[in-house]
C-alpha cells in the first residue's frame with residue numbers, strides 16, 4: 190500500500206530524511222517512532238502530498254505520488270485521511286458539520302451525509318453529540334471528531350501525526366484504540382509518535398527513525 | 411449552482427462584518443471614481459454650452475446715426491459666418507439694464523437716454539465657432555471702424571478650456587493615484603477576509619477539496635460585494651448630485667449657464683456596476699488563489 194524507495198528530503202542544507210526505504214502492507218498498522226526532529230512529520234507530509242521528496246520514490250497503491258502534477262493533490266487527499274496533534278477542527282461549527290465538511294468537498298449528496306456522518310461518529314464513540322459545537326468538547330473528544338472526519342470518505346490510508354500529543358493517559362489510549370479499530374476494518378494506519386510507553390501496549394510493527402534514517406527495520410523486498 | 415450559492419451564503423453569514431466592510435471599501439472606491447467622472451462631465455458640459463452660446467457684442471460709437479447702425483446690421487447679416495444679428499438701440503439697452511438691476515434705475519435716468527451704447531448682438535453659425543474663427547471675425551468688425559468695442563467673451567472661454575484640460579490631466583493623475591490606493595485598500599480588506607478563514611480553507615484543502623471548489627464561493631461573494639458596493643456608490647452619487655443641484659440653483663445665477671447638473675448616463679452607470687462586480691470577483695479570486703498557493 191505504501192512504498193518508499195531511497196527517499197531523501199532536504200530543507201535547504203538540512204536533511205530531514207536521508208535515504209529512507211520501507212513498505213507498509215495493505216491493512217497493516219505501523220508506528221513511526223523516533224526522537225524529536227527525526228523526520229516523522231516530514232515522512233507523513235510526503236505521504237499526504239504536503240511535501241515532495243528531494244529524491245526517491247513515494248508510492249501509494251502503486252502510484253508514485255511525487256511525480257503527480259499538483260492538480261492531482263485533491264485525489265491523493267481523498268484517499269489518505271490525516272489526523273494531527275492539534276485536531277484542526279473548526280471550533281465554531283458543530284461536530285456533524287466538521288465531519289460533513291470532508292464529504293461536502295467531494296460533492297457528496299445530502300443522503301450520503303445523513304448516512305455517513307452518524308456512522309463514523311458511531312465508530313469514534315460520539316454518536317449523539319452531532320449538534321454539539323466542536324470547540325466545547327474535551328481534547329480527547331475533539332481528536333475523535335478529527336478521526337471521524339479523516340475516515341468519513343473511506344480512505345485507504347489513515348495517517349496520524351502525534352494524535353495523542355495533546356492528550357493524557359486514558360484519553361490517549363482511547364484514541365489509539367479507535368485507530369486500531371479502524372485498522373481492523375481494513376484501513377492501513379500509520380501513526381507517528383514519540384510516546385514509546387504508550388505504543389508498547391499495542392502489538393503493531395514499529396518503524397524507528399533517527400536523524401532522518403530508518404534504524405530498526407530494513408526495507409522488505 | 412444551488413450548492414455554490416448556499417456555501418457562498420454561509421461564508422458571508424459567518425463573516426458578515428468582513429463582507430460588509432469589503433463591500434463598503436468597493437463602494438468608496440467607486441464613489442471616488444464616479445464623483446471624478448461626474449465633475450469632469452459637468453465642467454465639460456458647461457464649457458460646451460458656453461461655446462454654443464458664444465455671441466459677439468459689437469458696440470457702436472456714441473452718436474452713430476440710426477441709419478448707419480441699420481446699414482451695418484444688414485451688412486453683417488449678409489456674411490456667411492453669421493446666423494443672426496439683433497440690433498439693440500441705446501433705449502432698449504437702458505430698459506434692459508433697468509430691468510436687470512432695478513436699484514440702478516435712478517442712476518440710469520440721471521445719465522439720460524444715451525447712457526448705454528447701441529449694439530449689434532451677433533450669433534455665429536455653429537461651424538464657425540472655433541476660437542480662431544471667432545477671433546478673426548471680431549477683429550474684422552473692429553477694423554471696420556464704426557464700433558467702439560467688440561466683445562466676444564471668447565478669450566476667457568478659451569482660458570477656461572485650457573484650465574479644464576489642465577484640470578483633466580491633474581485629475582487624471584490624481585484619479586490614477588487614488589485608484590491605485592483604493593485598489594490596495596480593497597486588496598488588503600479582501601486579504602483580511604481570506605486570512606479570517608485560513609483555517610477553514612486549509613482544512614478543506616486537507617480533506618481533498620479542489621481549488622475550484624474552494625475559490626467558487628469566494629468569487630461569488632466578491633461578485634455580490636461588488637454589486638452591492640457599486641449600487642451603494644451609485645445611490646450616494648445620486649444623493650450627492652441631488653443636493654448639489656439644489657444648492658447650485660440657489661447659489662449660481664442663471665447667467666452661468668441654465669443647463670441642469672448632469673448625472674451619469676445609463677451606460678456609465680452600467681459600466682460602474684460591471685467594474686464593481688468584475689473587480690470584486692477578480693480581487694477575491696486572486697486573494698484566495700494566492701493563499702492556496704501558500705498552503706502545503
Ligand SMILES: Nc1ncnc2c1ncn2[C@@H]1O[C@H](COP(=O)(O)OP(=O)(O)OP(=O)(O)O)[C@@H](O)[C@H]1O
Nearest residue numbers: 200203204205224225226227228229230231232383
Ligand atoms: N519546513 C521546514 N523547513 C526547514 N526545516 C524543516 C522543515 N520541516 C522540518 N524541518 C526539519 O526537518 C527535521 C525533521 O523534522 P520533523 O518535523 O519531520 O521531525 P519530527 O520527527 O516530526 O519531530 P517531532 O517529534 O518534534 O515532531 C527537523 O530537523 C526540522 O527542523
Ligand SMILES: [Mg+2]
Nearest residue numbers: 229230231350
Ligand atoms: Mg512531528
